[in-house]
Amino acid sequence: xxxxVERKKLGFFERLYLPQIIxxxxxxxxxxxxxxxxxxxxxxxxxxxxxxxxxxxxVKDSEGxxxxxxxxxxxxxxxSKAITVTPGEIPADSQYAFIEKAPAEFKIDMLRxxxxxxxxxxxxxxxIVLQNNFSINGASRAELIYNKTKLxxxxxxxxxxxxxxxxxxxxxxxxxxSH
Amino acid sequence: xxxxxxxxxxxxxxxxxxxxxxxxxxCRSVGxxxxxxxxxxxxxxxxxxxxxxxxxxxxxxxxxTGELLKKEDGSPEISWMPKPAIACGxxxxxxxxxxxxxxxxxxxxxxxxxFLLLNHPLDCPICDKAGECKxxxxxxxxxxxxxxxxxxxxxxxxxxxxxxxxxxDSQRCIECSRCIRFxxxxxxxxxxxxxxxxxxxxxSVYPNSDNDSNYLxxxxxxxxxxxxxEKAFRFKMRTWFLKVTDSICGESSAGINVRVWSRxxxxxxxxxxxxxAVNDMWMTDSGRYIHYRFEAKNxxxxxxxxxxxxxxxxxxxxxxxxxxxxxxxxxxxxxxxxEEMFLMKRLADACGAKIYMISHVGxxxxxLLSADRTPNMRGAFLTGLLDSYPPKDFKGLGAAIxxxxxxxxxxxxxxxxxxxxxxxxxKAANIIYCGALENNISASAKICIPLRTEFEKNGSWxxxxxxxxxxxxxxxxxxxxxxxIDFLSFLLSELEGSHFDAPSAEDVRAEMxxxxxxxxxxxxxxxxGLPLDSSQFASVDFPEEDAMHYSRQKK
Numbered sequence: 149x150x151x152x153v154e155r156k157k158l159g160f161f162e163r164l165y166l167p168q169i170i171x172x173x174x175x176x177x178x179x180x181x182x183x184x185x186x187x188x189x190x191x192x193x194x195x196x197x198x199x200x201x202x203x204x205x206x207v208k209d210s211e212g213x214x215x216x217x218x219x220x221x222x223x224x225x226x227x228s229k230a231i232t233v234t235p236g237e238i239p240a241d242s243q244y245a246f247i248e249k250a251p252a253e254f255k256i257d258m259l260r261x262x263x264x265x266x267x268x269x270x271x272x273x274x275x276i277v278l279q280n281n282f283s284i285n286g287a288s289r290a291e292l293i294y295n296k297t298k299l300x301x302x303x304x305x306x307x308x309x310x311x312x313x314x315x316x317x318x319x320x321x322x323x324x325x326s327h
Numbered sequence: 328x329x330x331x332x333x334x335x336x337x338x339x340x341x342x343x344x345x346x347x348x349x350x351x352x353x354c355r356s357v358g359x360x361x362x363x364x365x366x367x368x369x370x371x372x373x374x375x376x377x378x379x380x381x382x383x384x385x386x387x388x389x390x391x392t393g394e395l396l397k398k399e400d401g402s403p404e405i406s407w408m409p410k411p412a413i414a415c416g417x418x419x420x421x422x423x424x425x426x427x428x429x430x431x432x433x434x435x436x437x438x439x440x441x442f443l444l445l446n447h448p449l450d451c452p453i454c455d456k457a458g459e460c461k462x463x464x465x466x467x468x469x470x471x472x473x474x475x476x477x478x479x480x481x482x483x484x485x486x487x488x489x490x491x492x493x494x495x496d497s498q499r500c501i502e503c504s505r506c507i508r509f510x511x512x513x514x515x516x517x518x519x520x521x522x523x524x525x526x527x528x529x530x531s532v533y534p535n536s537d538n539d540s541n542y543l544x545x546x547x548x549x550x551x552x553x554x555x556x557e558k559a560f561r562f563k564m565r566t567w568f569l570k571v572t573d574s575i576c577g578e579s580s581a582g583i584n585v586r587v588w589s590r591x592x593x594x595x596x597x598x599x600x601x602x603x604a605v606n607d608m609w610m611t612d613s614g615r616y617i618h619y620r621f622e623a624k625n626x627x628x629x630x631x632x633x634x635x636x637x638x639x640x641x642x643x644x645x646x647x648x649x650x651x652x653x654x655x656x657x658x659x660x661x662x663x664x665x666e667e668m669f670l671m672k673r674l675a676d677a678c679g680a681k682i683y684m685i686s687h688v689g690x691x692x693x694x695l696l697s698a699d700r701t702p703n704m705r706g707a708f709l710t711g712l713l714d715s716y717p718p719k720d721f722k723g724l725g726a727a728i729x730x731x732x733x734x735x736x737x738x739x740x741x742x743x744x745x746x747x748x749x750x751x752x753x754k755a756a757n758i759i760y761c762g763a764l765e766n767n768i769s770a771s772a773k774i775c776i777p778l779r780t781e782f783e784k785n786g787s788w789x790x791x792x793x794x795x796x797x798x799x800x801x802x803x804x805x806x807x808x809x810x811x812i813d814f815l816s817f818l819l820s821e822l823e824g825s826h827f828d829a830p831s832a833e834d835v836r837a838e839m840x841x842x843x844x845x846x847x848x849x850x851x852x853x854x855x856g857l858p859l860d861s862s863q864f865a866s867v868d869f870p871e872e873d874a875m876h877y878s879r880q881k882k
Contacts, residue, residue: 219452
């Protein structure tokens with residue numbers, strides 16, 4: 149069953165169109181004198197809000213120790229399967245040998261990453277952090293699979309307030325244990 | 328006696344459970360979970376973890392007359408034990424009452440876990456046991472969630488290597504004593520022991536003694552926490568990434584039931600699977616590394632004719648042409664599944680070939696490593712490939728080649744050169760080599776057909792007890808390899824003039840059930856295997872000695 153919709157007749161001023169044009173131009177005029185919101189990217193850099201989720205990176209603690217212990221929880225939680233961790237053992241001659249485990253290789257495929265931040269949330273060591281870099285580009289696909297070296301170069305140092313492993317070591321020395 | 332039942336009231340419901348069971352097993356048999364660390368179904372009860380505490384009551388009796396007391400409503404009066412008891416160390420009795428879900432029991436579990444976690448390091452991110460750790464699971468299910476402990480944790484030795492294959496971390500140990508009991512009861516020699524006292528108690532190994540045994544790695548599976556971890560699997564992969572496939576160990580005719588753990592086509596480890604009729608819950612250490620055989624660089628990856636690579640289908644067709652020339656000998660092996668052997672027998676009949684097999688015999692350890700180092704020699708008897716135990720070498724085949732009776736050898740897996748054939752005999756015959764790995768004869772063979780390993784196909788093997796057991800495909804086969812069944816049925820269909828369609832292992836078993844009497848029930852094989860009738864092979868002289876769940880006389 150068809151519904152008949154009554155079409156209203158236009159009034160005199162509506163048929164003129166001029167009032168509409170004038171009101172539209174008034175909005176344009178107002179905005180000419182307002183501050184600009186567009187950005188001349190890439191000449192101008194945007195100001196990013198706190199907690200911005202850019203590229204995931206690996207970070208070191210203030211002693212320069214790599215924080216990742218390759219538990220692979222980020223790999224497990226990653227919804228786009230961008231992360232591949234190859235676990236490895238810390239060599240016996242390292243001063244951090246008591247931590248036992250560190251990644252032998254750590255790869256993030258930036259083409260697959262969706263910047264959801266679940267890896268950062270899952271990380272028990274706060275070793276993987278989404279930082280401010282949003283401009284990720286390369287000349288080939290292979291270049292955009294970041295390896296461990298690249299991820300640490302991007303990540304830098306994140307000062308650690310808790311220093312969990314230092315406590316473990318200090319306790320072991322205090323108790324005369326064999327760490 | 329075994330089938331005797333008693334009535335036990337668990338959490339207010341009456342259940343019929345087997346007499347002689349302990350309360351823990353009785354609860355599990357009716358689906359009531361009782362958490363435990365130190366109890367192990369195949370070891371003696373130690374009762375050291377106190378995790379399985381339950382409240383137990385028995386019908387009250389009059390002290391003077393010994394008669395059962397009744398309540399006013401006629402139901403039996405229950406006298407409850409004043410304190411909780413361990414479920415693993417208490418046997419069920421008629422009309423016993425058990426409570427596992429009261430607030431009191433919950434607080435017991437919470438407190439036990441709090442004690443166990445006092446000195447347990449919270450290093451789950453680096454612990455290989457994480458994901459299959461009982462302490463982790465129970466702390467999550469029954470624990471109180473947060474720690475009240477602010478003192479420093481005890482420090483105990485970490486990273487202690489045991490017999491070159493186990494990493495021991497005393498700090499993670501919860502003193503359940505399963506490893507101690509396993510070594511004493513199964514291996515028959517003490518390897519681990521507790522030292523020191525109280526909260527300083529730690530697990531240690533006997534110093535300056537040879538602790539090695541071919542069964543030592545079972546303590547790793549038994550360890551409920553990450554105190555004992557396998558060196559070969561250390562930091563290789565987290566367990567939750569691994570796909571588990573039920574399989575059978577191909578190391579010997581014991582037919583140990585195993586689980587294969589793999590990820591993305593790579594096998595990471597092999598662990599035992601419980602089968603009370605075959606291997607209980609144990610397996611050999613050597614069987615755990617059997618997949619290394621196929622990870623080797625000498626995997627045959629492409630079909631070859633006269634040493635030049637070619638298409639797999641073309642190689643198979645050329646193979647067929649040579650077989651049609653006649654004077655064929657087939658070399659079978661006892662790593663092939665029963666299904667493949669059945670097709671092989673038909674192939675031999677179709678082209679009038681004689682079948683040659685050899686035995687691979689090693690030392691019998693009287694447990695789970697049997698003298699026959701092939702998993703399916705009994706299958707060869709059942710399918711009619713053999714009627715007497717095969718010799719140790721191919722001298723018979725060599726003589727047949729010398730006499731000009733054999734012009735083509737269709738060889739599966741076996742290395743003819745290592746087992747008695749001379750160079751000139753190998754030259755005199757057309758060798759068609761089919762196998763997963765390269766060997767001494769594959770380089771000079773006329774045609775090479777790459778086949779799949781036992782981890783890449785489905786099938787079944789018949790172990791020393793004449794029990795048929797199924798193994799499943801754990802990892803995807805590489806490209807350009809033939810499943811043995813497909814290859815054999817292709818040859819068969821061409822020789823017998825039927826239409827070729829790749830059958831599944833189950834299809835072949837259905838076919839087999841029709842023609843082999845002993846196999847008539849073996850189409851759908853249950854996970855625990857199926858014992859077959861072996862009476863017709865009672866006279867065969869098998870090399871295995873008496874061992875776990877196996878005796879020679881029984882045949």
